[in-house]
Amino acid sequence: MSNILDVALKARVSIATVSRVVNKSLHKVNRETRERVLAAISELDYRPNALAKGLLMKKTMTIGIIIPDISNPYYAEIVRGIQDVADREGYAVTLHNTDNRQEGIIRYIYLLREKAADGIIFSGGIINGQETLSVLKELREKVVVIGRHDVDFPAVMVDNVGGMTQAVEHLIEIGHRRIGFIGGPDGSTTALDRLTGFREAVTGGGLTYSPRLVKKGTWNPESGYLLGTRLLKARCRPTAIIAANDQMAFGAIKAAKELGLTVPGDLAVVGFDNIPLSSYFNPSLTTVEIPMHDLGAAAMEMLLNLISKESFEKSRLFETALRIRGSTAKA
Amino acid sequence: MSNILDVALKARVSIATVSRVVNKSLHKVNRETRERVLAAISELDYRPNALAKGLLMKKTMTIGIIIPDISNPYYAEIVRGIQDVADREGYAVTLHNTDNRQEGIIRYIYLLREKAADGIIFSGGIINGQETLSVLKELREKVVVIGRHDVDFPAVMVDNVGGMTQAVEHLIEIGHRRIGFIGGPDGSTTALDRLTGFREAVTGGGLTYSPRLVKKGTWNPESGYLLGTRLLKARCRPTAIIAANDQMAFGAIKAAKELGLTVPGDLAVVGFDNIPLSSYFNPSLTTVEIPMHDLGAAAMEMLLNLISKESFEKSRLFETALRIRGSTAKA
DNA sequence: AGACTCGTGGAAAAGGTTTACCATTCAGCC
């Protein structure tokens, strides 16, 4: 691997001049000389060593993403949004899956510091991360969080409460009176917000909020299936179920089907997120759309501002949109 | 951010000793001294700077992944497999989406070289990457590829031909005689293998291979929907459709449904990959399972061998498994 | 002629680490 000195020798100039050419410095370089340098660079296939550069400049053009699990389409979509912006701006991205383990999170934070990442985007995960987040705070890292507002980092938020209200109002409008809810796990602020939205909308809509119709899952289809089965086997079966994400909604539909119920005939189901496959599901899933890609992109933009201009944008809020499809019908 | 000298001063030892402690060197360090150093480290929250270390040791403990698109569940699952192994071994992973653009690929290869990544895992993408791959070759990077065998890098392979044979034989067995095929795009070796497997199995099973029953899509549900519609609207409609991946199978099922056909009653559908949601689909999707997570994990293991022991493992082959579910039934 | 600008060279610092080499110290031992 050739270095800057090799280039300088080959072009018969000094390393200072090579650097001037490479970094398009303000110092003028004679056109002829520049071309000689450029030729040497291309001949030697020279690239400045990013480690050395990073060490000196205290800038690595790398950021880290910490999420629970990339194989979850929700996070995959967010990561894609982050990457599209990062890539455009010349940043590389390292990815870290926590599976919601706290030690993992802390380990990654330290790892990213060792590697001198320019910033971190943090999404998902459970609340007792307070300790974790204070570690972040101490390290004075540039951090943007997605989907939580319980910490004072710049945040990209989704109107989960509003979205859930849309879902509930839709069901009420088409005549449902007993609505089951499959929520997310305790400790997740997203889960909490969606539950809150559900409760408020239910009571606001003139129904009674019944804790027996509310279950807490773990975001995956299996738990939707399990809890859906439980809801549907109860004495007083709901005529509609809202799941706090699409995967659990899929599980609930499977449960209904296995119990001989048709969707939306016997049971209406509403999801949340609008993951890419949900419109292809059968029946196509009525769901509350979250602009996941934009969430990621916005997070990266905020992080860039934080890094470069030091401008501190407190938060950005994204609205949801109800997508009414085939999984809901009149009660 | 404190450095090794700060620690040395605080512990009243030399930087040599600190380094001996940190790197568990063979040199003996007195227990008392070691503890003093450790105390200083924890007090100062010291971490060796990975950039400096990488620069000196020519080892960054970072590898790069180049794939078409992380929001595709197939790649997300593979990436997860890679990461699980990488993480266990202390490697960080940078992710790069190409969207199948060649310039992107080449840019990322150079980027990874600049950053002195210890290796690259390459999956997906189209064949005219020959140029791309020769760039890789020149750079003498440590590379492992997943899902292609047309280049002489260590490769993790899937028996696509065998898998497709399983799918065809299953359909023939339950009485189907006209089988449509929705393949992947030209240029993809995976698509080619799956098509080859289809053709061979069809003729091997005593049916005639009809090019009119074969369409080429782009892996996404939209193209499955489009081509499924086209197949089903043709004069001589197939009684079964095999899609080269699950997403396109979902699209085909949607097409069937919109044309008033029931699955599996009027049309049997088989997918490929077994992405996480396919068993929750309705009807649950009969598909050829690929151990995506293991593919990723194996690729990372091979890369580690390449990096450390310099052992060159030519390739690893994974078998598929037919998952018979609700989307196929007797003709 | 003297002053000035332009393009470039040369040298050095800084960033933080590992490692190699040698020197030194101290304790224990013959």
Next chain:
DNA sequence: GGCTGAATGGTAAACCTTTTCCACGAGTCT
């Protein structure tokens, strides 16, 4: 008292870059 071995210090090189400072030569302008 002198030797040995263990533990540690001190120093320097190496990794590669950017940037700064100063100098210098050649040409240009007044």
